[in-house]
Amino acid sequence: MRMLKSAGHKVVVTARVKDVATDLLDEYGISYVTISEQRTGTAAMAAELLTRSVKLAQIARKENVDALVGLMGPSIAPVGKLLRKPSFVLYDTEIATRTNRWVYPMATEVITPDCYSAPVNGSHITYNGYHELAYLHPNRFTPDASVLDQFGINQDRPYVVVRLPEFASSHDGNEVDTDSAQWIEWIDELSERVSVHVSSERSLPRALEPFRLRGPVTGVHHVLAYADLVIGESATMAAEAAVVGTPAVFIGATSRGYIDDIEDRYGLVRHFLPSDFEGARTQAVSFLNDIDGGGVNDAHQALVADHIDVSEWLVEHLLTALGEGERP
Numbered sequence: 201m202r203m204l205k206s207a208g209h210k211v212v213v214t215a216r217v218k219d220v221a222t223d224l225l226d227e228y229g230i231s232y233v234t235i236s237e238q239r240t241g242t243a244a245m246a247a248e249l250l251t252r253s254v255k256l257a258q259i260a261r262k263e264n265v266d267a268l269v270g271l272m273g274p275s276i277a278p279v280g281k282l283l284r285k286p287s288f289v290l291y292d293t294e295i296a297t298r299t300n301r302w303v304y305p306m307a308t309e310v311i312t313p314d315c316y317s318a319p320v321n322g323s324h325i326t327y328n329g330y331h332e333l334a335y336l337h338p339n340r341f342t343p344d345a346s347v348l349d350q351f352g353i354n355q356d357r358p359y360v361v362v363r364l365p366e367f368a369s370s371h372d373g374n375e376v377d378t379d380s381a382q383w384i385e386w387i388d389e390l391s392e393r394v395s396v397h398v399s400s401e402r403s404l405p406r407a408l409e410p411f412r413l414r415g416p417v418t419g420v421h422h423v424l425a426y427a428d429l430v431i432g433e434s435a436t437m438a439a440e441a442a443v444v445g446t447p448a449v450f451i452g453a454t455s456r457g458y459i460d461d462i463e464d465r466y467g468l469v470r471h472f473l474p475s476d477f478e479g480a481r482t483q484a485v486s487f488l489n490d491i492d493g494g495g496v497n498d499a500h501q502a503l504v505a506d507h508i509d510v511s512e513w514l515v516e517h518l519l520t521a522l523g524e525g526e527r528p
Contacts, residue, residue: 201230203515207524212263214256216248219366219401220417227418233259235275249274257282267522274299277306288518292331294318295454309521311514315461327513330458332436332443334510336421343425343444351397351415351423358491359395360484361413361424361441362387363432366401380405382477387411389481394428394488399437429487431480435459442468445500447487449480465506466499 201211213230215221217237225232236252239245253275260268260283268276273289280287286308291300294317304310304322314326335341348355364383384407390396397413398404399420404412413423421444424430430441430448435456438448442462448469450459455471462469472480490496 203511204518207515207519210263212259212265214252214259216252223417227416235259253279260285267518269518272296272299273303273307273310277303280308281306286521288521290331290514292316292456292458294457311517313458313461315457317457317460325517327508327510327517329507329510329513330439330443330462331510332439333507334514336440336443337507337509337511338504339509340511341421341444344422345426347415347419347422348426350419351413353397353423353426354395355426357395358393358428358488359397359426360390360429360431360488361427361437362396362398362400362411363430363434363437364398364400364402364404365432365434365437380408384408386477386481390484397423399432428491429484431484438469442466442500442503445496447496449484449487451477451480462503466503468496468499468503 201213204211213225213232214235215225215232217234219238222232222234235255236248239248256268256275257279260279265285268280268285268287270276270289272291272293273287276287277289279285287306288309288311289303289307290311292313294300297318300318301321304320307322309325310320310322311325311327312320313330314328315330316326345355353359362383384405387396387398387408391411396411398408398411399413400408413420415423421440424437424441424446425444427441427446430437430446431451432438432449433451435450435452435458438450439458439462441448450469450471451474452471453474459469459471463471470480470483472483
């Protein structure tokens with residue numbers, strides 16, 4: 201958004217009340233228009249999609265936008281088609297098959313990482329990177345250890361971040377929460393060796409509440425950057441950890457192209473099925489035993505060197521697609 205504005209463009213931001221989306225916008229001081237609130241259940245999700253699409257169309261008409269850009273695209277693709285405005289859908293999640301099946305053909309362009317592993321029925325553009333490199337590439341993000349104080353993290357002791365998402369998105373149908381008892385046992389064991397901080401979207405059992413990570417949502421990536429390990433059920437946070445140089449253990453019933461790519465090429469993420477919880481625990485021990493080793497740092501440097509600054513590429517691509525040439 202800053203790069204587009206610096207090139208002389210007006211940017212209108214619309215948002216759903218979902219997870220920490222509006223909290224992030226508020227903390228960053230970004231003006232936005234709320235167009236819906238996330239719902240669960242097929243009927244409620246369909247109703248919400250209709251509501252936000254109608255509101256988005258109204259805003260797009262009022263602002264006379266030249267293009268619509270967003271993730272996943274269930275609103276921008278049909279609205280762009282209706283208003284005859286180009287829509288650019290960015291996505292990296294192959295398992296969202298129901299949505300992708302009808303969104304992709306309507307989009308002007310579907311833009312994915314080149315490690316995206318599913319076929320795309322539509323105009324498909326790829327880039328050499330991961331979605332997380334749009335905002336965590338070294339050109340965009342510099343870790344700041346002083347931010348850890350806002351989370352009450354003791355920097356003198358190694359620490360682990362555990363991420364437990366709420367599976368409320370449309371593509372989460374095949375995911376299942378692992379047993380709370382397993383997490384209680386594992387976190388209790390980990391806490392004997394390192395500090396543990398649990399980032400959770402869902403309700404935690406009483407035994408885990410003392411471990412809950414509390415602090416500004418805009419600071420979480422600094423927390424990831426200085427952690428010794430990230431564990432959890434979020435593919436996104438596992439990739440974010442790898443991109444800032446922290447190894448991750450991802451537990452999920454499904455994978456993603458970018459997770460497989462990071463695991464196969466760099467070993468910075470290890471993916472385990474929920475049924476192999478013990479395998480995940482063993483891998484976590486292995487990562488922690490290598491805290492002072494150079495392997496993680498070398499793998500991280502290779503990951504960054506092998507990929508582009510996605511924000512830089514995206515802005516140039518959008519302006520070129522809109523007939524304005526490269527960004528000044």
